[in-house]
Amino acid sequence: MYSPVIxxxxxxxxxxxxxxxxxxxxxxxxxxxxxxxxxxxxxALLTVAMxxxxxxxxxxxxxxxxxxxxxxxxxxxxxxxxxRFIIGPASHGSDNGILLVTLGLSIIIQNLLLAGFNSDTxxxxxxxxxxxxxxxxxxxxxxxVIGLGVSIVTAIILWLILDRTDIGKAIRAVAKEKLGAxxxxxxxxxxxxxxxxxxxxxxxxxxxxxxxxxxxxPTTGAAFVLVAFTIVVLGGMGSIPGxxxxxxxxxxxxxxxxxxxxxxxxxxxxxxxxxxxxxFKPTGLFGARG
Amino acid sequence: xxxxxxxxxRRNVLKAGGAAATMLAAPGLVxxxxxxxxIGLLQPITGAFAGDGDLARIGAEYAIKExxxxxxxxxxxxxxxxxxxxxxxxxxxxxxxxxxxxxADGASIVIGGFASGIxxxxxxxxxxxxxxxxxxxxxxxxxxxxxxxxVFRMNPSFSMAADVALKNLVTLNDAAxxxxxxxxxxxxxxxxxxxxxxxxxxxxxxxxxxxxETISHPTPARDMSNxxxxxxxLQPDLIIPSHYFNEFVLFARTLQQQRVKPKAGIYALFGGxxxxxxxxxxxxxxxxxxxxxxxxxxxxxxxxxxxxETVKAAGKFYAYNAPINYSVVKVAAQALEFxxxxxxxxxxxxxxxxxxxxxxxxxxxxxxxxxxxxxNAIPLNTQVQGGQIKVIYPDQFAQSKPKFPANx
Numbered sequence: 001m002y003s004p005v006i007x008x009x010x011x012x013x014x015x016x017x018x019x020x021x022x023x024x025x026x027x028x029x030x031x032x033x034x035x036x037x038x039x040x041x042x043x044a045l046l047t048v049a050m051x052x053x054x055x056x057x058x059x060x061x062x063x064x065x066x067x068x069x070x071x072x073x074x075x076x077x078x079x080x081x082x083x084r085f086i087i088g089p090a091s092h093g094s095d096n097g098i099l100l101v102t103l104g105l106s107i108i109i110q111n112l113l114l115a116g117f118n119s120d121t122x123x124x125x126x127x128x129x130x131x132x133x134x135x136x137x138x139x140x141x142x143x144x145v146i147g148l149g150v151s152i153v154t155a156i157i158l159w160l161i162l163d164r165t166d167i168g169k170a171i172r173a174v175a176k177e178k179l180g181a182x183x184x185x186x187x188x189x190x191x192x193x194x195x196x197x198x199x200x201x202x203x204x205x206x207x208x209x210x211x212x213x214x215x216x217x218p219t220t221g222a223a224f225v226l227v228a229f230t231i232v233v234l235g236g237m238g239s240i241p242g243x244x245x246x247x248x249x250x251x252x253x254x255x256x257x258x259x260x261x262x263x264x265x266x267x268x269x270x271x272x273x274x275x276x277x278x279x280f281k282p283t284g285l286f287g288a289r290g
Numbered sequence: 291x292x293x294x295x296x297x298x299x300r301r302n303v304l305k306a307g308g309a310a311a312t313m314l315a316a317p318g319l320v321x322x323x324x325x326x327x328x329i330g331l332l333q334p335i336t337g338a339f340a341g342d343g344d345l346a347r348i349g350a351e352y353a354i355k356e357x358x359x360x361x362x363x364x365x366x367x368x369x370x371x372x373x374x375x376x377x378x379x380x381x382x383x384x385x386x387x388x389x390x391x392x393x394a395d396g397a398s399i400v401i402g403g404f405a406s407g408i409x410x411x412x413x414x415x416x417x418x419x420x421x422x423x424x425x426x427x428x429x430x431x432x433x434x435x436x437x438x439x440x441v442f443r444m445n446p447s448f449s450m451a452a453d454v455a456l457k458n459l460v461t462l463n464d465a466a467x468x469x470x471x472x473x474x475x476x477x478x479x480x481x482x483x484x485x486x487x488x489x490x491x492x493x494x495x496x497x498x499x500x501x502x503e504t505i506s507h508p509t510p511a512r513d514m515s516n517x518x519x520x521x522x523x524l525q526p527d528l529i530i531p532s533h534y535f536n537e538f539v540l541f542a543r544t545l546q547q548q549r550v551k552p553k554a555g556i557y558a559l560f561g562g563x564x565x566x567x568x569x570x571x572x573x574x575x576x577x578x579x580x581x582x583x584x585x586x587x588x589x590x591x592x593x594x595x596x597x598x599e600t601v602k603a604a605g606k607f608y609a610y611n612a613p614i615n616y617s618v619v620k621v622a623a624q625a626l627e628f629x630x631x632x633x634x635x636x637x638x639x640x641x642x643x644x645x646x647x648x649x650x651x652x653x654x655x656x657x658x659x660x661x662x663x664x665x666n667a668i669p670l671n672t673q674v675q676g677g678q679i680k681v682i683y684p685d686q687f688a689q690s691k692p693k694f695p696a697n698x
Contacts, residue, residue, distance in 0.1 A: 006523045013515045119338045119380075121536050125572055130547045141515065141547050213543070214512075215536055223510045258516045263507030264479040266516070 002259065005137045010259045011252055016144035018251015019151035023206040024224050025231035025243040026155060027199030033238025034175040034195040037095055040102040041082075043225035044109035045200055049075055049207030050216035051113060054122045057211075064124055065146070068208030072201050079200025084193035113218040121215045129212045143212040154205050155244045158198065162240070171195055175238070230270060234277050236287025246285060249273070325369045327632050329354070329622055330376055330397030331615070332388055332412050333404055337380025342404055342611050346426065347375060348601055349612035350401070353619035353649070363623060365630040371623065376400070382407045386415040393419050398632040399625070401618045404611070406430035413441045422637045424622060426614045427585055429560065434661045440634070442641050442658045444618050444651070445585055446667040448560075452489055455559045455583040458671050458683050460497050462694045463554070469695040470554035472502045474526035476517060476541065478533040479506040486532040486559060502526055511537050514544040521550055527695075528554040531561065538563040542576040555696025558582045565672045565679050567607035577674045579696035581682070586670040587613030588652040589681050589689045597650065617649025621656060652687050 002010075024046060031039045049071060056067035082105070091097030131142040162168040173181040174191045182188045206224075214220070231250050235242025253273050258266025277284060331350045333343035354371045363369040374395050376388035385408035392400050393415075399422045403409030409428035416423040417438045425433065425443040429451065434443055446454070463470045475490050477483030487504055494501050503524050505517050514537070521529065529552045531541060538561060545551070556564070556579070563569035564582035587594040587610065594613055601608045624647060626632065628640035642662075645655040653666045671683035675690055682692035 002520075002523050006519055010516055010519055013513075013519065017513050017515070118340055120341055121539070123539065123572055129543070130575070132547060132549070139548055144515075213547075215539065217536070220510070223512050227512070255516050258507075259520060262505050263511065263517055265506075267508065 007256075007259070009138050009140070010255045012138065012140060013144065014252035014255025015248055016140070016148045016251070017255070018248040019148040020206055020209050020247075021224065021227050021231055021251055022244045022247020023151045023154060023202055023209070025228040025235070025247050026158060026240060027202035027206075028225070028228050029232045029235065029238055029240065029243040030158070030202075031196055031199040032232060034171055035083075035098065035192055037098040037102065038229075039196075039199070040099065041105040041109065042102075042199075042203070042228070043221035044106040044113075045075070045079070045221070046203045046207060046224060047113060047216060047218060047221035048078070048109060049204045050211055050214075050220060051117060051122070052204070053207050053211045054124060054216055057124045058122070063126065064208050064211045068205055071208065072204040075204035076197045076201040079197035080193045082200070083196035084189065087196070088189055088192060110218050117218065119217060121217045123215045124211050126212050141213065143209070147209040150205060150209055151247075152244070154202065155240065158202070159240055161198070167191070167194055227270070230274055234274055234284055236284030239284065239286040242284055242286030325366060326372050327363060327366065327369050327626060328372045328374050328395065328397045329619060330374045330389070330392030330395070330400035330402075332376040332378055332385065332392065332400055332402040332408075333615075334380040334408070335375065335377035337378075339380045339404060341606075342609070343377075343380075345601060345606060345609055345611035346402060346404065346615040348604055348606070349597060349614065349616035350619050352597060352600055352612075353616040353623075357619070357623050363626045365627045366632065369626075369632075371619075373619075376402075378402075378404070378408045378412065380405075380408075382411040385409075386411040388412070389415040389421075389423075393421050397421070398634070399424070399622050399637055401622055402426050402615065403428050406433060409433055413438060416440055420634045420638065422625075422634055422641060424618050424641070426618050427610065434663045438662070439642075440638055442662040442664070444621065444653075444656065444664050444667065445614060446669055447663060448485070449489075450663075450667065451583060451669045452486070452493075452559060454668055455557075455671075456493055456497060458583065459499075459557060462671075462683065462692055463499075466694045466698075468498075469698055470499060470528040472500050472524075472526045473528045473530055474503040474505065474521055474524060474552075475501060476505045476507070476521070476529060476531045476533070478509045478511075478537055480509060482534075482560075483532040486530075490530055499528070507533070507537070509534060509537055511540060514541045515548065517541065518544045518548045518550055521545075521552075522548055526552055528552055529556045531556060531558050531564075535563045535566065535569070539569055539573065539576075542569075542580065543573060546573075546576040551697040553695050553697055555694065556580045558584075560584055560669075564674070566609055567679065570674055570677060570679060571607065574677045578677075579674060579693060581671060581673045581692075581694075581696065583669045583671050585610035585614055586652070586672055586681060587617075587650040588687055590687060591650045594650040613650045617651040620649035621646045 028042050052071045053064050056062040087101045090101045128142050132139040133145050170186045170191050231246040235246030253269045257269030333346045335343045354373050358370050361368050374397050376392040378385035378388050389412040401424045403425045406428040409425050413423045417440050420440050423441050427445050429448040431447050475487050477487040558564040561582040564580045565584045570577045597612050598608045601612050625637050625640045628644050629636035645657045648656045656664045659665050670681050672679050673682045680690040681687050
């Protein structure tokens, strides 16, 4: 019923949007993989990143892609501080405690944003937001194409950090065996905080990629985090390739099913895949743990 | 935050003022000071709709000042009007609480409500005290089917507006030589959008317009590119959207990016952003040519221009909330004149039995029927032309000729 051009374009749209989903999921899966907690503040922190991008554009006239370079380290520091000085100490070592603290944080952050920015929707108007990259008959939105590229590069960098650097080794060691890691002299609290900070920094990049074509209001992050949770479980909790592939997969499934079923019913596709994976491979696509 | 502070301090000031008035009205001093009548304005001052509540307040305050400057309520010895502000906090429960508070603070009549859900509970709360309540802009048909004697509605209901929207669409289309033959409906899958879609699917074919596709999407929507892709493939002549502000903006921006320009244009009913100056000023290109059927002040009424200037001076974007609340205050004041009393029963009777000047709304004489609905209320057709929202239909209010087909 649709011409192949439309279907191919839907597939590509799905891939490109899925890449940004993956970026949000990367942070979430990293934090889960190491800290073994579901970070409920993830959505609120994404919203914070998006507001920072908006502020930089609105007050300083900084291009969203340019400001991301500054906001990413800033969000890293925020993430580090949150884990080291609030979430860690307040949870007293209990996983349930961490869960509740992140939930509380998300409520506090959301309401602070509401108080500071009120509920108005903020958008960034850039010229290139409406640019398309024409590939034959296909019209691909420029911000989306950039999003795909940057997301993949970010995933590779993150993987390199974990695989090649000392802190990466420490993170993996803590993830596998916390007690053993601390016995060989790894500062577990520091590693936790760095992990949380890396996850939060991913959100800054996601925020920078979203803002040219999306909007931000105090509850915006929730729309993306719900799908990110799905991706994390689908890809295997704690798995970085899982988050990337899972994100791309969810993006494509969403795009194709909404093309044929409409956007409302299109969401069914996501959860259908989700249920199938849980039924036949409960650890997720790339999950190692049972 | 700022608005909240203002509202609170205003209330304190009003309380102090009220106390002062009571002291002055003490026996022996009666004739020295004109009495006051308190009008409650129930609006979302905080929460998701805070922007709307703020505009409504500006409109209502403008009307109060105008009436007081002209000598107050003459039938009550030049009584001055006082505005009490009740914050519905953008939700239905708080709306009912705030209405009770307005009653407790001595409001003789309450106006506002804004959203259907809030108006529903607030009018119910008012009914317990037989407190007259005039709804400003909530459209749900269900609001006026409850046989509540105290509830009146200034604005047209959803079905009244839909009738006008369809009639005007046919008129516009016929006048332009029927450029629109096929229609795609894009709607959010909640109550508002689904209701509209159902109605359009039933009525459009009878009017000679073929509905080739109905696409629903959830709110909030993360992405509109697949919706737009379908539209690009189907190439409808006309798109009828129905979503809230954010989704409408996202949709219009995606249409622009994907170079989808339906020949006849985009025709919204109560469009989330289609008649919002915020949208028009932030995305002028995406907004250009978009048509909407919505509450709107009569552009030929000079007071409407002054209201626009007042809103602009406050650093806000003009929207219908300001003119409609201005007008509801005017109707309330006329009702007080007719009633010659600030008793609830007398005001309700006055509202039921008389015709009212409609302020800046294009309603001619406002007249409330047995259900409390203003039978003469109509929405206006607007179109974004050259970065301005212009009224294009009906002719007696039109500022500019419709550009239909919008992309022809």
